[in-house]
Amino acid sequence: MSWKKALRIPSGLRVATVTLMLAMLSTPVAEGRDSPEDFVFQFKGLCYFTNGTERVRLVTRYIYNREEFLRFDSAVGEYRAVTPQGRSDAEHLNSQKDVLERTRAELDTVCMHNYEVAYRGILQRRVEPTVTISPSRTEALNHHNLLVCSVTDFYPGQIKVRWFRNNQEETVGVVSTPLIRNGDWTFQILVMLEMTPQRGDVYTCHVEHPSLQSPITVEWRAQSESAQSKMLSGIGGFVLGLIFFGLGLIIRQRSQKGLLH
Template sequence: MEVLLFCITVKESMPYIVFLALSLGVFAVCCGSHTLQYHLTLISAPNPGVPQYTITAYIDGVKYGKYDSDVHHTQVLTPLLSLLTEHLEMQTKHAQELEVIQKHKMKFLMGFLNKTRGNEAFHVYQRTFACELNEDSTINGYEEIAYNGKEVITFDKERVVYVPAMQEALVITQLWNKRYDHAKMNKMYMENECIQHMNLYLTYILTDLERKVLPKVKVLSSETAGGRILHCWVYGFYPRDVEVKWIKNGRDEIYSEESAEILPNPDGTYQIRVSVEVTPEEGATYSCHVDHSSLENPLVVPFEQNHGKLNSMILVGGAVLLVTLVALGICSHRRRT
């Protein structure tokens, strides 16, 4: 079955469920909406420093497991999960088997899409699979296939069939449904085992879900021909959701024309940079306002002339990070079914 990643059979999971129930005094995870996601990325050719094949697993945005073709072994990022030694060995085997299937699928897409998009040497195949348990106990989920950063095929859970995400993928999707008959199995997994696994994993990573890390803030600037660009760099915060905005004279919000994206850090925290262009005005003041769940009150960091110009190394480092994230397929489109 294609979607068996980081999964435990009911029989295998029972001893651990009982152990956790006895130690925590509960038999179910607290109510609320939860999401279990798997992100798979495969690149067409080896690239120094970047694994050719990666699987990353998340619960409610918290990365708890990964596998890549350099290490050839499933790794967990929550200490309690490391107790599941037999389970991790089984997941390593599944990940290796899945790699073979995904290479076939990538080759299939390349055979069609390279004719219409040029024949570049480097291509990226991405697959996102998720199941969702809503607060009212209803179940949802989605699956998306992307090629070179653009969504090509999505899974229609209600019709139990894959559908094209763009016009040129109509014929491709028809052939995909005939060649890869995984729709029914994936729907069953999405609505059953995936939810069971989610509930199991949640008991292990509740501490991670509840942790909060205060954001750090740096206010910088760079000069332009007509004025100045102010940059508010917020980093090292957790969880992911954050609000960052520039305020003029303590009351007027300045809207940025540049789309700001929240990016992950290697240590599991996040960063974001919000930039606005301003025209120097005598007596005007500017400040960056940051609101995050770890803060009792929003942070207000004023811009001062002695902050100097923007450190070019920060810009270069941010650009390199963004390129790497795109190559690894971390940035993926999400569509709920």
């Protein structure tokens, strides 16, 4: 996925991270213990949004060997120690006014910027679903069956799928799979209806999705075995006629070429 503007990495927070790493690495003994040969230093920058951008909060966390020792919260406006190990770091960073001001500014320069980029690239992305209906087994009137409404390749994941029988919504016997991620920024879902079709019944899968200006409706009509056989015979005869027609054209063209030679 390509966006016109890239997401930003907090520059002021990188300064703070480097400062803390240098301070910790330059200290051979921490709280009376030898520094371990192997260590893990983690930095997490988190942006929280409530009701869009009505309320925005920036939280940065500094973690050493799985233990958070320092945190910046935009609601507080300064660095605070989480453990005694972080007290000197909090005092040092809070005394660096340029670093502190840059960190505070990340609420707008990073969180708000990235929200706008993500809103255009992700939150506004729309892909219309494909909807098909199929019975679980060969149709037979007055016999229990299962209709499957397959809704595939849509984004975002919010979707509403309903079943109707002769324009009346069916709520009993409806079973749905969880939302399935396809791995390519699209989703799919199967919504099944247990039913016993009667002659003339019309079943409709009704799909509502943010990408659609109006709902998609796909119908499935109950047919007797004789009607279904007649329809299949008609389709088969039509296809067979096309095949013979094509063969006739080919033979005619070849015979004309032979006469010319």
